[in-house]
Amino acid sequence: MATVTFDKASRIYPGTDKPAVDALDLAIEDGEFLVLVGPSGCGKSTSLRMLAGLEEVDGGAIRIGDRDVTHMPPKDRDIAMVFQNYALYPHMTVADNMGFALKIAGTPKDEIRRRVGDAAKLLDLSEYLDRKPKALSGGQRQRVAMGRAIVREPQVFLMDEPLSNLDAKLRVSTRTQIASLQRRLGITTVYVTHDQVEAMTMGDRVAVLNAGLLQQVDSPLGLYDKPSNVFVAGFIGSPAMNIATFDVKDGRATLGAADIAIPASISSKVAEEGSDTVTLGFRPEALIPASAEEPGGIPVLVDVVEELGSDAYVYGRPAGPAADEQADRLRSDQIIARVEPRNAPQKGEKINFTVRPGSEHFFSVKTGERLEP
């Protein structure tokens, strides 16, 4: 049982000026499932490997519990890298398959028996301990493999994209299994993925990284509801948030005919930084179809309708008189809206959307940081 602390930890690869991980500050709680997520090259894997002892730490410190492990060899850190697969040995019993690594480490026999017994109980394998792996089902074999990591009773589990070689369907079922096993074990776990859906469904908390910098660390819902900057807003959420630059004038944000009332505090914050524009984001579910006559709406030409049964998503592009300007100021090529699945529009239709009041996200055009009303 242990906490994990990154204390201004940096990694600068030889021959580069820009740190791959830049002064990472992150406190992971005991027993927590923390996910590191971000696009490729963001520093998530490097951070995990710094914790594992595979990457050198050029600045700052890393602690597991109270122990400073910054320059400790990997095997002394009391961590286990959980691989996506382990070899099972056909001539050895299930118990030996689970416990042999402890034998190498010189763990006394009684202790090995106890740990293997405990792990087997947890994994529902107690009655199979004397069998050979061949006699087990696929799922049971998988649990034996997991057992190998568990009997080491490490303070921290590390997982680096363990599901990346699976097809989409298996990934979904497997991530649930890993998450539930981690909760039963209660061992602090750091998990790396590039897939924000995986991150959101598995983590107690999710740390979003970009270009070597920690952007935000929060619960999945916290990230979704209050992204702390434009990057997180655009990265978290599937389908993605609609984000565009709006003009700010007289307490309203406008872009072409789109016209949204904004809180006075936002207007004054925009004015304070000497700007007359604001980055405005609204999630697909914040768009409501409105009648064509309603003022301030965003006319959208429907390109694609994605029917998911429980939901439907409209992918379209601005279609009003100011369509070109709106398209220019939009951060993606399309506007995405969630609509009633039983009432979805057809491809080629034109719909007027308004933004549900109070569901907008505001960001500074200068810094990209979130502006709180």
Place this chain on the structure above:
Amino acid sequence: MELRILAAPREQQALLDLPWDMPLEQWPEWYLVALPRGISRHVVRFTRLGRNVYALKEIVKPFADREYQMLRDLARLDVPAVQAVGVVSGREAPDGEPLDSVLVTRHLQFSLPYRALFARMMRRDTVDRLIDALVVLIARLHLTGFYWGDCSLSNTLFRRDAGAFAAYLVDAETGELHNGLSDGQRAHDLDTARTNIAGEMMDLLAAGQLDESVDPIAVSDQVVERYEALWTELTEWEAFDVNERWRIARRVDRLNELGFDVDELDIVTDIGGRTIRVQPKVVDPGHHSRRLLRLTGIDAQENQARRLLNDLDTYAAVTEQQGEDEEIVANAWVLDSYEPVLRAIPRELRGKLEGPEIFHEVLEHRWYLSENLGRDVGLEEAARDYVDTVLPHKPDELAILGGTSAEPDTTQPFRITWNDLQ
């Protein structure tokens, strides 16, 4: 989706004829040259096209592309590894169901999976040689900045090398290529190797295929010790008094003896000029095999090359050509010694062993024969006797593709993937 075969043109043609719209597991037997076996966590099959045998591994596309690229990079860096031939992607079953990509590698001729080596009871010294070969491979990989991630006996193939072995990397799926490795990466790689090898040895012991005198844990500890010793010799600074300058030459000799050439040596003298410190900067494996190749055009493993070069030296002495130009003597040796021995091997026995290994065995045989007969037996006579009495009883090793048991799955450690978790 369209079927896409990324490969060298020569091999593309042949690959086109395979039934890519079928999962590898269901391929009819006539396409396959060996029993299915579980060398890896994926479905792997062997097929023959023209004169070559190929290994096919079914795997998701990003992994296939990545491993293909990795193996190509390793080949460019001259690391002993299996050769990647291509990636077949965009596969689809007739009903439109997409199939995983297939990574195609060329089977390494005369290579031996460790299971095949252990199929007969393995003696202690054979185990030692196997471990030595693997340690050299790990050190070579680490020198080039390659982190293996899953080093094990089952991810390695062995070729005979004049009584020893040379190791080749087979599975680069977990590998990463860096500019250089950190101590942590090397330590972790070794730790994985140690655990995997101990597990593999314990399994052999449980199967009764390992001599009781071999202790799996001691063997796996040996991997770490030998690696550390080799790594120290390859990379450590050494300091000595300025009067002991001969120690520079001795360091280079020691590295040559280990099979490494020293291309760059860093020498630093302290300000007083009393102490010299030396560190090899660029070391290049294959000292003897490179020399043999240059002199004779014979491509051999390191120990084989050492053996052949020794025989070449003896030849030069016996024929009194020591002062002659090295290349001219080498050429004469090939014509007088090497080629006649290989020509004496009947065609049907040529799949038993590689040429240089046969030559090495004939040299050994000549020694035993001479001792028994109490007179010096010539190479020709030794070769004839070897062909008559020894070679026919050796197994064919040109293409050993799996364990030798009838039920390969039970002799291979099998890999468990998340796929099985449902």
